[in-house]
Amino acid sequence: MSQVLERPRPAQPQVTVPATLEQALDPQWLAGALGKIAAGRAIAQVEEVEVIRTVATKVRFAVTFEDGQRLGFCLKGLLDVDAMTARGGPTCVLESDFYNKVAPVIAVRVPDCVATVIDREAHQAVTIMRDLIADGARFCSALDPFTADDALESLRQLSLLHARSDFLDGADWIRPRAAELAKMSYVTPEALQDLLDGPRGDNLSPRVRSAANLAAAIRELAARDGGRPQFMIHGDAHAGNVFRTPEGMGVIDWQLLQRGGWALDVAYHLNAVLPTEVAEVEERRLLGEYLSMMRGHGMDMPSEADAWMQYREGVTYGYYLWSITRRVDPPIIVQFVDRLGKAVMRHDSFGLLGAA
Structure with a gap:
């Protein structure tokens, strides 16, 4: 089991939540x-x-x-x-x-x-x-490209989260987000197709740009993921949610904290932070490094072949998450949909999930 930091719990003052x-x-x-x-x-x-x-x-x-x-x-x-x-x-x-x-x-x-x-x-x-910035930290931009070495360091932080998945026992307030996304309550199929027909989908194949295919893929992914060992995962680990300090990287923005397969976090993270040409070359090696970290934390992880299959399926989660996103600056949306969509194409994620 990974080491636990001694971190004091925050105060919970009984004051009104400000609205402005x-x-x-x-x-x-x-x-x-x-x-x-x-x-x-x-x-x-x-x-x-x-x-x-x-x-x-x-x-x-x-x-x-x-x-x-x-x-x-x-x-x-x-x-x-x-x-x-x-x-x-x-x-x-x-x-x-x-x-x-x-x-x-x-x-x-x-x-x-x-x-x-x-x-x-x-x-x-x-x-x-x-204030981390006042203390000398630097926040990454969502569009900051990571090197493979950067991704290895950020994966190490995610592994420390995943290794404490025993916390999920009795923590029903941490929910399976992929299963909730699969219900399509956030956007209608028609609205999703309109979004994919815009600039965010310009470099993707018609098959991957299809809202019907994506909806079918996320439903199947959620079903498969729910039957696998559940981990405590971040759920939105792009570069904009990473900060750098002299001691190393850290992670912010825990609004999508969830339970799910480790591959949802890892596949999304690597394909969001790495330029496509770097991910193509480095992702399998980085996945192997992550698996070694997790085993070093005492976690029982799948074989290399099974892990690679889960990773290839899991990139669908990040692609769906950014495909339905609207209230973020358009250049960020286009970048992430492009990177994650190309990963779906590269890994034939829809084919693996029987969606097309």
Whole structure:
């Protein structure tokens, strides 16, 4: 079993979940949210450093306490969103639960979370972390190409997560995401075909660009995956969810934490972070390295041949995930659909799954 880091659990202050950026940076609200760190000190100043808006908002800010101490933080949540976007609140609750329950018992390098504010009845939450950038870390861009050596290091972090899959016993709140995606409740087949007919599918074969084929493939993948040993997996491990520190890489964004086959994470990760021409050459070697890591953690893994088959099927998960994505910058969507779609073509994933 992999080594477990000694990481303190975040505070869970009983304050209201903020709905706007203004509320989140209000000194009075922060005094309550950061009560454990404030230790009775008043907040003299709050300085907004950077705001990054995707579906969720990440705001970097600095707090100066009355005694002059200045600390940097990053708050993540659904701020200033419409009613449709607010329906994604359960993923924010899931991420807060990751930091409360999972992060303290795994050796994966993650941000230091100081507090989570959760409203379970309203299905909303925000997570407050130390500002990694202020501490010297650098976040990768979603479009940053990894080298094979980079991918080996990031795979090592994923292996540390997967090796603690014993945590899933009794953790029913960590759900099988691939099975839920297969229900097609996120997008209709017609809407999916419209998306694939756009620029994201320009370099893909008609067979792989077919929404009907993709829908059939994800259903079959979910069925097969559900019958295999279940691992605790990240679910969205592209380069934009990786950061670098002098000590090595770390992983952020735990809103798609799930249970599923290890290959869903590994096949998605390698084909999202590596340029296609690098993945073609290096992926089988990197898969072998990952299997060795997992066996070194004491995990029972399939043979090389069976693992390769699961990997070839598993890339369908990442391809489907990005094919249905809409609320991300178009260049990022096009890049990932292209890389993952080409991997589906290269591995004949649809053929293996009997989808076409």
